[in-house]
Amino acid sequence: MRIAFVVNNYPPKTGGVETHVHSLAQHLRSLGHKILVITLAEQAGAAVDDGIEVVRMREHLRVGDVLGFPSVGATRRVARLLEEHRIDAVSVHTRFFPMTWIGLRAGRRAGAAVVHTEHGSDHVVSPSALISTASRMVDRTLGRSVLRSADAVLGVSESVTAFVRRLSGREARVFYNAIDASPSTEAPERSAEFDRLVFVGRLVAGKGADVFVDLVAGLAAANPAIEAIMLGDGPDRGAIEDLVRRSGVQERITLRGRVAPEEVRRELRGAILVNPTTLAEGFQTTLLEALDAGGRVATYDVPGAALLQEQGHPVAISARKDRDALRDAVLAVREGDAAAAPLHGWYWEDRAGEYAEILARSVQGRSRRR
Numbered sequence: 001m002r003i004a005f006v007v008n009n010y011p012p013k014t015g016g017v018e019t020h021v022h023s024l025a026q027h028l029r030s031l032g033h034k035i036l037v038i039t040l041a042e043q044a045g046a047a048v049d050d051g052i053e054v055v056r057m058r059e060h061l062r063v064g065d066v067l068g069f070p071s072v073g074a075t076r077r078v079a080r081l082l083e084e085h086r087i088d089a090v091s092v093h094t095r096f097f098p099m100t101w102i103g104l105r106a107g108r109r110a111g112a113a114v115v116h117t118e119h120g121s122d123h124v125v126s127p128s129a130l131i132s133t134a135s136r137m138v139d140r141t142l143g144r145s146v147l148r149s150a151d152a153v154l155g156v157s158e159s160v161t162a163f164v165r166r167l168s169g170r171e172a173r174v175f176y177n178a179i180d181a182s183p184s185t186e187a188p189e190r191s192a193e194f195d196r197l198v199f200v201g202r203l204v205a206g207k208g209a210d211v212f213v214d215l216v217a218g219l220a221a222a223n224p225a226i227e228a229i230m231l232g233d234g235p236d237r238g239a240i241e242d243l244v245r246r247s248g249v250q251e252r253i254t255l256r257g258r259v260a261p262e263e264v265r266r267e268l269r270g271a272i273l274v275n276p277t278t279l280a281e282g283f284q285t286t287l288l289e290a291l292d293a294g295g296r297v298a299t300y301d302v303p304g305a306a307l308l309q310e311q312g313h314p315v316a317i318s319a320r321k322d323r324d325a326l327r328d329a330v331l332a333v334r335e336g337d338a339a340a341a342p343l344h345g346w347y348w349e350d351r352a353g354e355y356a357e358i359l360a361r362s363v364q365g366r367s368r369r370r
Contacts, residue, residue: 017094017119024091040058040099042059067097075106101146104116114150115154122280155174179348180347197216204235212230219327237257268293276318281302288346296314300318314336316336
């Protein structure tokens with residue numbers, strides 16, 4: 001098949017959706033499919049990245065570090081690219097991105113099937129009343145239209161498909177997130193006591209960096225061996241650095257900022273991933289990466305955590321979304337059985353074939369309707 005990903009963000013931009021799209025595109029290519037990526041960037045241009053043709057259109061009015069808008073006439077240009085490349089299926093991701101709406105409309109003009117993957121389990125969570133209100137308006141108009149109009153809709157967890165149903169009335173298929181298998185075969189570098197705690201995520205409200213600092217401060221009083229690493233950056237970094245100083249744990253917590261994916265895996269090896277997010281997450285691949293690296297997970301109740309726990313992985317879920325309950329989860333997983341079940345089925349080499357079958361059925365269905 002000839003497949004086009006039409007997305008707002010693509011590497012070198014980083015994030016959960018970006019990683020999902022990049023890994024999926026690479027593995028589809030390895031299966032013999034022709035892949036085109038159409039995305040936004042500060043500078044327009046076309047290039048071949050890792051064997052995949054990537055067309056970058058000029059981005060305008062970027063909001064934060066995730067949301068930007070294309071130039072006027074983008075739908076027409078994208079449709080022309082799809083026709084020139086004789087695209088069979090268009091893949092779009094997350095309901096509120098402008099390139100998702102454009103990919104749907106352009107795909108229709110080009111006669112391609114359009115498959116939408118939803119990554120959010122609820123409306124956008126923000127301390128700003130304006131952003132919260134605006135995001136709900138977008139969800140109930142353009143977002144709902146995308147979910148109802150795509151040839152097929154997927155959700156990266158059961159929580160996501162439930163949200164799709166609430167928002168649009170559409171039944172979505174669960175298509176779990178996945179990871180690339182770690183190339184390392186080394187044994188865990190950390191001690192068996194799992195006294196190393198790791199936070200991975202953007203330093204923004206709701207992601208839980210402040211809860212992590214408070215948690216480490218509390219545990220440090222009783223366990224002098226505790227050490228902590230924070231991986232990620234964002235607008236709240238200054239506030240988090242100040243909280244670390246005020247909490248007196250400068251010697252316990254290292255803020256490393258944003259690091260390469262392979263460095264994240266290295267830090268997670270033999271450690272406990274602490275995940276205190278209250279955002280509307282879809283399925284955080286960091287949970288899988290921690291388990292793949294021989295680590296453990298202590299988390300708030302987020303999509304996918306219960307399933308991983310049921311499959312026998314060392315995952316402890318906080319009874320409540322507060323620091324004290326999370327501390328109990330950390331202690332429980334630290335003292336639990338070190339044995340972990342293999343991550344069968346959670347790698348892209350397994351999931352890409354499933355996705356190709358979904359696209360093929362959507363293309364066949366559109367052909368029959370013509």
